[in-house]
Amino acid sequence: MRLTYKHENRGLVYSVKNILAMHDIDCHIKNDFGNTMGAEFGINNTLLELWVTDDADYNRAREIIEQKLEEPKDQKTWVCQNCGEENAGQFALCWSCQTAVEEK
Numbered sequence: 044m045r046l047t048y049k050h051e052n053r054g055l056v057y058s059v060k061n062i063l064a065m066h067d068i069d070c071h072i073k074n075d076f077g078n079t080m081g082a083e084f085g086i087n088n089t090l091l092e093l094w095v096t097d098d099a100d101y102n103r104a105r106e107i108i109e110q111k112l113e114e115p116k117d118q119k120t121w122v123c124q125n126c127g128e129e130n131a132g133q134f135a136l137c138w139s140c141q142t143a144v145e146e147k
C-alpha cells in the first residue's frame with residue numbers, strides 16, 4: 044500500500060479512484076468517514092487519502108492522475124444525469140455511479 048493522492052474534495056478522490064480502476068489499478072480510500080470528527084485531530088485527518096494496493100502501480104497511478112488533473116479541457120463541474128451528484132469537470136464519469144457525462 045502506498046499513499047498516492049489526497050484531497051479534501053470527496054468527489055474528486057472518488058473520481059481519481061474510478062479512473063485508476065479503469066486502468067486496472069486497485070486502490071483504497073482512507074479517512075472516508077466523519078470529516079468533522081477527524082478535524083479534531085488535525086487538518087491532515089480531514090483529507091481523503093487514496094492508497095494504491097500494489098506499490099508497483101504507484102508511478103503509473105501518479106502519471107495518470109497528473110495527466111487527468113492537468114487536462115486543459117472544460118473544467119466546469121457537471122451534475123450527473125443519473126444520480127444528481129456534482130462532478131469535477133475533468134472527469135468523464137460520475138464518481139458516484141460511473142455514468143458517463145452527457146455529450147455537449
Ligand SMILES: [Zn+2]
Nearest residue numbers: 123126137140
Ligand atoms: Zn451519478
